[in-house]
Amino acid sequence: MSSAPSPDAGSSVPAVEMHGISKRFGDVVAVDGVDLQIGDGEFFALLGPSGCGKTTTLRMIAGLDIPSEGRLAIFGEEVASWPPDRRPVNTVFQAYALFPHMTVAQNIAFGLQMRGIRGPDADRQVAEATALVQLEGMEHRRPSQLSGGQQQRVALARALVNHPKVLLLDEPLGALDLKLRQEMQVELKALQREVGITFVFVTHDQEEALAMSDRVGVMSEGRLLQVGTPAEVYEHPANRFVADFIGRTNLLEGVTEGPAAVRLDAGAVVAAANELAVGSPAALSVRPEQVRLHRRSEAPAGAPCLDGVITDATYLGHAFVYTVAIGPTAGASGTHAGERAATITARSETGSAALAAGEPVSVSWSPEATTVVAD
Amino acid sequence: MPSEPRASRDEKSQAVSTLGTAGTKRSARHLLKANAWFVFAFLYVPIVVLVVFSFNDSERVNVWQGLSARWYGEALGNTQVISALRVSLIVAISSTIVSTVLGTAVALALDRYRFKGRRALDGTVYLPIVIPDITMAVMLLVFFAEVFKLIDTIGPRFTLGVTTIALSHIAFNISFVAVVVRARLDQFDRTLEEAARDLYATPWRTFRRVTLPLIAPGIAAGALLALTLSLDDVVISAFTAGPGATTLPVYVFSSIRQGVTPELNAISTLMLTASITLVVASLALQRPRSTTP
Numbered sequence: 001m002s003s004a005p006s007p008d009a010g011s012s013v014p015a016v017e018m019h020g021i022s023k024r025f026g027d028v029v030a031v032d033g034v035d036l037q038i039g040d041g042e043f044f045a046l047l048g049p050s051g052c053g054k055t056t057t058l059r060m061i062a063g064l065d066i067p068s069e070g071r072l073a074i075f076g077e078e079v080a081s082w083p084p085d086r087r088p089v090n091t092v093f094q095a096y097a098l099f100p101h102m103t104v105a106q107n108i109a110f111g112l113q114m115r116g117i118r119g120p121d122a123d124r125q126v127a128e129a130t131a132l133v134q135l136e137g138m139e140h141r142r143p144s145q146l147s148g149g150q151q152q153r154v155a156l157a158r159a160l161v162n163h164p165k166v167l168l169l170d171e172p173l174g175a176l177d178l179k180l181r182q183e184m185q186v187e188l189k190a191l192q193r194e195v196g197i198t199f200v201f202v203t204h205d206q207e208e209a210l211a212m213s214d215r216v217g218v219m220s221e222g223r224l225l226q227v228g229t230p231a232e233v234y235e236h237p238a239n240r241f242v243a244d245f246i247g248r249t250n251l252l253e254g255v256t257e258g259p260a261a262v263r264l265d266a267g268a269v270v271a272a273a274n275e276l277a278v279g280s281p282a283a284l285s286v287r288p289e290q291v292r293l294h295r296r297s298e299a300p301a302g303a304p305c306l307d308g309v310i311t312d313a314t315y316l317g318h319a320f321v322y323t324v325a326i327g328p329t330a331g332a333s334g335t336h337a338g339e340r341a342a343t344i345t346a347r348s349e350t351g352s353a354a355l356a357a358g359e360p361v362s363v364s365w366s367p368e369a370t371t372v373v374a375d
Numbered sequence: 376m377p378s379e380p381r382a383s384r385d386e387k388s389q390a391v392s393t394l395g396t397a398g399t400k401r402s403a404r405h406l407l408k409a410n411a412w413f414v415f416a417f418l419y420v421p422i423v424v425l426v427v428f429s430f431n432d433s434e435r436v437n438v439w440q441g442l443s444a445r446w447y448g449e450a451l452g453n454t455q456v457i458s459a460l461r462v463s464l465i466v467a468i469s470s471t472i473v474s475t476v477l478g479t480a481v482a483l484a485l486d487r488y489r490f491k492g493r494r495a496l497d498g499t500v501y502l503p504i505v506i507p508d509i510t511m512a513v514m515l516l517v518f519f520a521e522v523f524k525l526i527d528t529i530g531p532r533f534t535l536g537v538t539t540i541a542l543s544h545i546a547f548n549i550s551f552v553a554v555v556v557r558a559r560l561d562q563f564d565r566t567l568e569e570a571a572r573d574l575y576a577t578p579w580r581t582f583r584r585v586t587l588p589l590i591a592p593g594i595a596a597g598a599l600l601a602l603t604l605s606l607d608d609v610v611i612s613a614f615t616a617g618p619g620a621t622t623l624p625v626y627v628f629s630s631i632r633q634g635v636t637p638e639l640n641a642i643s644t645l646m647l648t649a650s651i652t653l654v655v656a657s658l659a660l661q662r663p664r665s666t667t668p
Contacts, residue, residue, distance in 0.1 A: 063572075085575045
C-alpha cells in the first residue's frame with residue numbers, strides 16, 4: 001500500500017490523520033480499521049461502490065458520526081469526540097442541504113453568524129465567497145429558485161466562506177447531469193488550487209476520482225484497500241477488487257509459478273513479477289489498451305504470445321474494442337487437461353488496420369504493463 | 376380550450392357505456408348528480424337557515440319578520456353570554472398555548488429519539504383523539520374528584536372551574552397538536568440540521584434557526600386546530616365546568632332547553648364564523664408552501 005506524501009504537501013503535519021478508525025451501527029460494521037493520512041493542501045478522493053463506508057468515513061471527519069474506535073486528528077488535534085460545530089472543517093452535502101427558508105446570501109452568511117462574525121466584515125466575506133463561485137446577482141434568491149448547478153455553487157460558497165482547514169465533499173457532483181458534471185470537475189479542481197484548502201472528496205465514480213484528485217483511497221466493505229496517486233492505483237492495483245473497480249481490465253486467472261511467472265488457466269506461462277508464494281491462485285490484470293493484437297501470420301517472433309480468435313469487434317469512433325477468446329477452445333495448440341477458456345478485451349486506435357470477428361490472432365503485452373493481483 | 380371539457384365528458388360517457396345501455400347510462404348519471412346535490416343540501420341548508428334566521432327581526436324563531444341585526448346586539452348585551460365568552464376565550468387561549476408547547480415537544484421526542492417506552496407512548500399519545508368525548512369527560516371528572524379529595528386533606532379547597540376546563544382541554548389538545556406537528560416533521564430533511572451543525576451552530580441554535588422556522592407552519596396549524604377544538608367543545612367542558620364558570624357552547628346548550636331563541640341563532644352564527652376562519656387558516660398553513668418569487 002502506497003502512502004507517498006502528496007506532491008504539494010505544505011507542512012509536515014497531516015491535514016487529516018486516522019488510526020484504526022472503525023464505525024459500527026449495531027451489528028453492521030460500516031468502517032473497519034481505517035488508517036489514513038491526508039496531506040495539507042491535498043485533493044484526496046475516497047472512492048468505492050455504494051455502501052463501502054466512504055461517506056461514513058467523511059462524516060466522522062466532519063463530526064456527524066462519532067467513531068466507535070480509533071484516533072482521528074485534524075492538523076494534529078485529536079478531534080474524535082468533538083461535536084461538529086467545534087471542528088475546523090466544513091462539508092458540501094450530497095443534496096447540498098441548503099436552508100430553504102433563507103436566501104443565497106443568508107445561507108452563505110450562516111457559518112459566519114454562528115461564529116459571531118457580523119456587520120460589514122461578514123458582508124464583505126459573503127460577497128467574496130459569492131464572487132468566488134460566480135453567483136453575483138443571485139444573493140436574494142431562494143435555493144428553490146436556483147438550478148442544480150447553482151445550488152451546488154451556493155453549497156460550496158457556504159462552506160468555503162468559513163475558510164475551513166479541510167473541505168469535505170460528499171458526492172458533490174452526483175446530482176448533476178453529465179455535461180455539467182464534467183464542467184464542475186474542472187472548476188472544482190481550479191477552485192481547490194486557488195483557495196489551497198485540503199479537499200476530501202467522496203465519490204463512487206472512478207473516472208471522476210482519477211481525473212480530479214492528487215491521491216485516491218479505494219474502499220470496499222468498510223476497508224481502505226489501497227491509497228496512491230491515480231496512476232499508481234490504476235497501473236498497480238493492490239488487489240483484485242481495485243483492479244476490477246478502477247477502469248476496465250482483463251483479469252486472467254492462474255497460479256503463480258515463481259517470482260516472475262504465472263501459469264494462466266487459459267494455458268500459458270507468462271512473465272509477470274509478483275511477491276506471492278509459489279503456487280498461489282492469482283489473477284493477471286492487463287488493461288485493454290495495453291493488449292496488442294496481431295494477425296496470427298504476422299505474430300512478432302520472440303514476443304510472448306497467446307493465440308486466440310476474435311469473437312467480437314466494436315467500433316467506437318476513436319478506437320476499436322475487440323473481444324478475443326483464448327485458451328483450449330480457441331484452437332491453441334498443445335491443450336492440457338484442466339485448462340479453461342478465457343476472453344480478453346483489447347482496445348486499439350482506429351488508425352490501425354481493422355480486424356474482423358472470426359479472425360485468428362495472437363495476443364501479446366509487455367510484462368511491465370501487467371499486475372498480478374490476489375484476493 | 377372550449378373543446379376540452381366536452382372531450383373529457385365524452386371519455387367519461389364512453390367509460391360508463393361499457394356498463395350498460397345508453398338509457399341506464401343516462402339515468403345513472405342523473406342519479407349521481409342528484410345525489411351530489413342532495414348531500415350538498417343536507418350539509419349546508421341547516422347552516423343557511425341558521426344564518427338567515429339569525430338576522431330575523433322576530434321574537435319567535437320560526438316566524439320571519441324582516442332583516443335586522445337586532446339579536447346580535449341583544450346577544451352581545453347579555454352579561455351571561457359575555458361572561459361565558461370570556462371563560463371560553465381564557466380556556467381556549469391558555470389551553471392552546473400549553474398544548475402547543477407540550478404537543479410539539481412530544482412530536483419532536485417521538486420523531487427523533489429512541490427511548491424506553493417510545494413505542495408505547497407513540498401508540499397512546501393519539502388515544503384522546505379516538506376515545507369518545509363522553510368517556511373522556513367522565514374520566515376527567517372522576518380524576519379531578521379524586522385529586523381534589525387528596526388536596527383537601529392537605530388544606531386548600533379546590534373546586535371545578537376555569538382551571539379544570541382548561542386542564543381538560545390541554546389533555547385532548549396535546550394529541551391533536553402532536554399529530555399535526557409530526558406530519559410536518561415527517562417531511563423535514565434532517566441533513567439540514569447536520570448542515571447547521573457543520574456550520575458551527577450549537578444544537579440549540581440549530582433548533583432555533585433551522586428546525587423551528589421550518590416546522591413553524593405545522594406548529595401554527597396545530598395551534599389553530601387546538602384553538603378551534605377548545606372553542607367548540609361542549610361535552611368535556613360541561614362535565615368539568617364548575618358552578619361559576621360556563622363556556623359559550625355549554626351556555627348555548629343549556630339555554631336551548633328553554634327553547635331556541637333568535638339570540639342563540641346569532642351566537643351560533645358568530646361561533647360558526649370563528650370556527651370556519653380558524654379551520655381555513657389551519658388548512659392554509661398545513662398546505663406545502665408554494666415557491667413565490
